[in-house]
Amino acid sequence: MATQFGERIRELRTKQNLLLRQLASQLDVDTSIISKVERGDRQLKKEQIPLLAQILKADVEELQTLWLADQIYAVVKDEKFANEAMQVADKKINLKKKKK
Amino acid sequence: MATQFGERIRELRTKQNLLLRQLASQLDVDTSIISKVERGDRQLKKEQIPLLAQILKADVEELQTLWLADQIYAVVKDEKFANEAMQVADKKINLKKKKK
DNA sequence: TTATATTTGCCAATATTTGTCAAGACAATA
DNA sequence: TATTGTCTTGACAAATATTGGCAAATATAA
Numbered sequence A, B: 001m002a003t004q005f006g007e008r009i010r011e012l013r014t015k016q017n018l019l020l021r022q023l024a025s026q027l028d029v030d031t032s033i034i035s036k037v038e039r040g041d042r043q044l045k046k047e048q049i050p051l052l053a054q055i056l057k058a059d060v061e062e063l064q065t066l067w068l069a070d071q072i073y074a075v076v077k078d079e080k081f082a083n084e085a086m087q088v089a090d091k092k093i094n095l096k097k098k099k100k
Numbered sequence C: 001t002t003a004t005a006t007t008t009g010c011c012a013a014t015a016t017t018t019g020t021c022a023a024g025a026c027a028a029t030a
Numbered sequence D: 001t002a003t004t005g006t007c008t009t010g011a012c013a014a015a016t017a018t019t020g021g022c023a024a025a026t027a028t029a030a
Helices: A003-016 A019-027 A030-037 A044-055 A059-074 A082-100 B004-015 B020-027 B033-040 B047-055 B059-076 B080-098
Strands: none
Touching: A003 A030, A003 A059, A003 B020, A019 A030, A019 A044, A030 B020, A059 A082, A059 B059, A059 B080, A082 B080, B004 B033, B004 B059, B004 B080, B020 B033, B020 B047, B047 B059
């Protein structure tokens, strides 16, 4: 299954008639990396997202959220108790938020 | 903040009057590793959970769930859009489940 | 104090991730 | 069919992260 992030990137890129190689060159990585990212074979590095968003004229926060969702999914995807673990993690996240 | 997993392990271990070194020896790792795991400085390897559960006479699935929750939390803990990403990931998880 | 338990910082070994390159697949078209 | 351009894939090396163990430091108890 492809990643949310990758699918969105491809969508944005093709809508703007950008070639993989053009996007790659602006991001300063090899074309193959973007190809893999869009297909969900690889994760982009978090630090590359802001520049990517800029190139694609996209909302950084949207891309960061999709990227993060992919990271979460990667961790739980084959786990039997994914849902239970998500709930436990969720509680902790919101506990932390309250504290602030 | 300590991990859910680590806190539970310590709880189980102390209740059974096991020393770090005794638990460590049964798990065949250095004492310091268990110390770090219990304090949340380190994550235990997933493969070690079944044996650990056995030693502590605990429910494997409970420990696996706590462990997984910690992995999720580690990924999102400093992220502004943790909640949004969790929601996105959640959708994907349950989509997958339906397919089966 | 002394003895024992736990914690901490550091290192080496191992594993994972990242990026590049080169070759291959595929489609459009001359 | 041969050519061109785009995209995909796998192999590899370099960079980075993780793991476990040691030893010194610290805490706890007798």
